[in-house]
Structures are given as C-alpha cells and as structure tokens.
Amino acid sequence: MLSASSPPQAYEVLSKRLRSIEDIPLKVSAVQPLDSAFRYTSVYPPEPHPLAEEKASDRRTLKTFAPSCIKPLEVMIQLEGSGNWPTDEVAIEKTKTAFLLKIGESLQNDWGMTCIASEDSVNVLVSGYAFRLKIWHERGLSLLSKESGNDLSNRTSLTDKQLFIQSQHSSMISGLQARHSIYGPVVRLAKRWIASHFFSACLVEEAVELLVASIFLKPLPFHAPLSRITGFLRFLRLLSEYDWTFSPLVIDINNDLGANEEKEIAVRMC
Template identity: 60%
Template sequence: MPHPLAHEKGVDIKLRKPVSTCINPVEVMIQLEGSGNWPMDEIAIEKTKTAFLLRIAGSLQNNWGMMFTATENDVDVLMSGYAFRLKISHERALGSVTGKSNNSRQQWSLSADRKLLLRHQHASKINALRGRYPIYGPIVRLAKRWVSAHLFSTVLTEEAVELLVSNLFLRPLPFEPPFSRITGFLRFLRLLSEYDWAFSPLIVDFDGDFSTEEKNKINENFMRSREEHEKDTQNLSPAMFLATKYDIVSEAWTRSSPTTAELRRLVAYSTSSANLLTKLILQDGYDSYGWKCLLRTPLSNYDAVVLLHRDKLPYPQHLLFPSELEQERCVVRGRATKIFHPFFSPGDFKLNSRELKSKLMVNFDPVRCFIADIERGFANEVKVWYDAVGGDALGLTLGKASSKKRKADDSTEESKDLLNTLKTIGEVGKGLVRSIHVVKARKT
C-alpha cells in the first residue's frame, strides 16, 4: 500500500489510521552508457556511482519536487507513496565475486552489481509470467507467507519461492495451470515435499526455448556440484538446484541456502502442511483452527525461542498470531526500548511536512539488524529461524559447535555455554527482546 508520507506534495495531517515510521524501498536499476572514464579501483567505482545518484536525485527534486534521502551507500527517492532506492549497474563488476575464491559457504558471494543484474533479469521474467496468469501473484503471496510463518525467511529467498510457483504454471502436467489460490498453494507444498531434490535439478523454462544442449549443460553442472559436495561436505553446493536461462548453475538464489539439513526441515514442514490442507479441502467445511494451523508454526521444534516486543516490530500490523511460551523455561527477560516506535505519534503531526518526512525510515528493520548481529557473533553456536513478514518469535537451533544432544529425560542439564550464549543474545537485543526461553528436549 502507498505510504501517506512518501509523496511529492504536502502531507494530510488528518490521517485516521496509524502511520508507519518505516517504509520498504523498491529497487530501481539504472544502466549508464559505457565509458572509458570510469575509475579502475573498486572503491572509486562505488564513490562515482554515489556521485551520479546524488546528481540524479537532486535533479528529480529540483525539477519535480521529489524528496530524497541519501546515505553513504544508498539514495532513496520518495514518490507517489513509495520509496525508490536508486542503484547503478556497472558492467565491469558484473562477473565478479566477492570474498575468497574457494567455495566456502561463509566466504562466497556475488558482487553487488551481479546481484542487481540477476534481480533485474528475474523480475522481467516474473512480470511477464504474471501478465499471462493473473492468479500467479496471489499464489506467490500465499506461498511467501507460509515460508515466513514457519520461520524459513533466512532459508528460502523470495526469488526462489517465485521460481517454485512459476514452475507450477510452466510445467503443470498432468494438470492444467492452477486457477485458484488454494490449488496453487497446495501444488506448491507438494512440489516442495515430493520433488527429488537430491538427484534432479529443477529447470524453470520461462520461454520454453531451452535446447537439449542447454539442458544437458544444466545436468552436468548439477552432477558436478553433487560430486564436489560428496568429496568435501564444506563445499558450497546448492541442495535445491534451481536453473533458469539467466542462471544455469543455480548461483543466484539457492547457492548457500537451503543447506541439506535445512531442506530436510523444509520438506518435512511442507509435507505436514500439504496433508493438512488436503484434509481441510476434502472436509469441505469451515474449520477455522485447522486453517490457522497452516500458518502457525510450532515453537517446540527449536532448542530455544526468542520472543520480541510486538510494539517494537517495524510492521506490527503484519503479525498473524502472537507468540507465547508459558511451559518453557525463561532465562532472559527484557524491557522495551523507548527510542523506536513503529508508528508516528499524534504530536509528530504538529511538525511541518518536510520535518515529518525526514522522520520516515527507509528500509529500517531492527529485527533484521538483531539477526545480523547474532549471525556475526554466534555463527557456530546457533542457527536463527525467523519470520521476515511480521513474526514476533525467533527460533534458535544449536549449531555444529554445540551439537551435543540434549537429554530428553533431564531438561535441567542445559550446558552453561548455551545459557551464557542466550544471555549474551539478550544483551545484544536489549530493548527489542521480550524474553528468551529454553525449549524442553523432546523424548525420542
């Protein structure tokens, strides 16, 4: 929905609904003509890009009255109810990879320019498919909501979900393409749970023009990735191999996640949800609890759970089901910060239009910042699972460094290391963390 403050003109101060202080940007890629005047140094290239973006944003402000905000890395333009984040793509950096040259999961990543180009190519294909099948959009939104609701936001990217749903329309046999949200959603869950991810790449052919040679090349890439992973389990190899015309080696969206273990968990959850959805459809009745269970994840499947203050989420209105843990052992409790508020207060609207707009925070998400801090400080201790759309709970599972199995018959024997880690995480998230609970180990 358009944000009431992200407009070129003045602000209507008689707004009846709460107005969010945060807004997500829409990325806009700008490609300039090639020139030999660009610097060779990578840092100098980025500074030159920023200078170009500032000139472009300044021109939009002077000629069209658009407001823009600038940081060292980004330039955002507020227009027609949306924030547009301007990005310049530079051809010299398109093929580069950041980090070291080996395939370590922590060290490999695409360059910013390469990522930008891949997102542009992906968006072009998705927009064309959405034009052919109007029901595609609602199915994708439902699929993304399911992925987030079950705390898989760090596991499966939005682009990967879009490719999986695209496959339902491009290769629907033995059925027709989906005609309803529920049908498409069920097929999405079945695809996740039943596809042979270990032995087959999923080829998403948007234009139906993959040649036999290209398909053979994809299969060769897939087999090579599997062989390299068998030789070295630390080797970066996609457990979910998604091949497209613009990405025949599955490097764009699933190169580093899901891992094999994460994919197993994803398959288990999708199998359970598909079975429940099938049961609800066959019952042909209104079971509100059953339908809610499709988007309500059990918090008992984690080693620990972090509950967040709901009124400190960037978009608390997106929260589906408030989380509570009454039976589990609480090891940390925290008070809510008074610094951040997700909505403007009535007093803020006494400011003039420009001052009010300056308080709007583009792409600010305290939950995402908190998770990034956990991953930096405790990458080997815990794995974080969360809902990027609007969840108030983070699931934590023990990492390789803390892989000792907890005894199911004695829940009081949690290691001191785990408790110290959780208390430190509570300190890192001070002001955002409501409580942290250790989940009782289940008997097997």
C-alpha cells in the same frame, strides 16, 4: 489526504523524471523496478504513506495511524554508455555514488522531491512511496571474474552482480505473470505459508517465485493451475514429493535451455 496513486503509477512518475534529467554527464538510459510489488508477488502490497507525500501539507498532520517505517521499493538505473568510466572496481562504485548524489540533487531542485542519500543508493519519496535508486554498470559485472584480494573490491563487484541477477529475475517473473494471471496470487499464498511456518530463512522470496513458476511451466500430468488454491496445493505437492536430494529442479522460464543443457546442469549439480 493521501494520494490515490499505486506503486506502478508512482514509479512511472519517477521514471519519467529520471529520464528527463539534463544536468548530469550521462543521461539515464534505462529504469527498471526490482521490488516484488511490481511483479504482483508481494504478500503485502505497499500502500502510500503520509510522510512520503511530496506536498509539505501532507506531512504536518496525520489524521490516521501510520507505521513509523517506510519500506523502500528498489529501482535499478542504467546510464548512457561511455568510455570514460574508471577500470578499478572501487572507483566505479564511487563514481556511481557521485552520479546518485547528482541525480538526487536534480530531483530536489527541479521537482522539489525529497531525497535521502547513502553511500550506495538514494531514497526518493514519490506520491506516498519511497524508492531506493541504485545504478548498475556492466563494467562492474565484467570485472567480477578478476581475482582481487581487496574485500571492498569484491563487495562492489558482487553489488553489480546482484543487481544484474535481480534485473533478470524481475523481467522473467513479470513475463510469466503476464502469461498466467493467477501466478501472482499463487505466489503470494505460497510466501505467506512459507513465512507462517518459519521457512523464510531457508527460502528467499525469489526462490519461492521460481518454485511456483515451475508448476506453471511444467504442470504435467495436469494443466497449468487456473485458481490460487489449485496452484497452492500443487506447490505443496512439489515441496513434499520432489526428489530434492538427487534431482536439481531446473526452471527455464524463457525456454532457453535444450534437453542436453538441462541434463548437463543436472549432472553438475549432483
């Protein structure tokens, strides 16, 4: 029998267990979900899978049809600060791998959780869901600006940069969703339309979320949408009428940019 937990509930269980791990050199200081399911913009919200249950009895007998693959929900981990981290980018990545292996081992030993490790992440099964744990370290981001001829070094730096961008994006979209409850349904409808017209290769889901955000942040001459249909129609109107060739669309979710800064961005992009 499947558990009745939702992704946020399963995430809370995982987050508490990660923070309580004691047998690693640096404790987990922050945990953040990055998957769109946690910001309510996933077209098909994940459902618990019988093979991802923590109880062994749930794995032995499948009474209903279940997909053969489980989509992992990405989660970013940040560790306590320390001056003992290596300065080399490749060494940083290897150190993060060692931490992930130890975290997975602790979860298995302390709570009997199933963990599957890879070179840059650990997949953990919790209450019917699979979570993919990745570690972000700020030093890897600071080293990104340094030139390097090593392809592996470039890849590891870009990994930290990508995690940082995902973290910022997820936080901003979650905040917008909290202010506009209809935002999530509009995004899901927009993503479904994009996919049905085979535009997914051109517009990744984060881009769709930002495009929809613009009609809530700058709704003039209208008010912010109050229904999913209204929001979806304005999304289509934005795609069809905006001057994409000469006017970059600046989306300032947190109102951090002034008028001069937006103009400067527009000049640089043109």
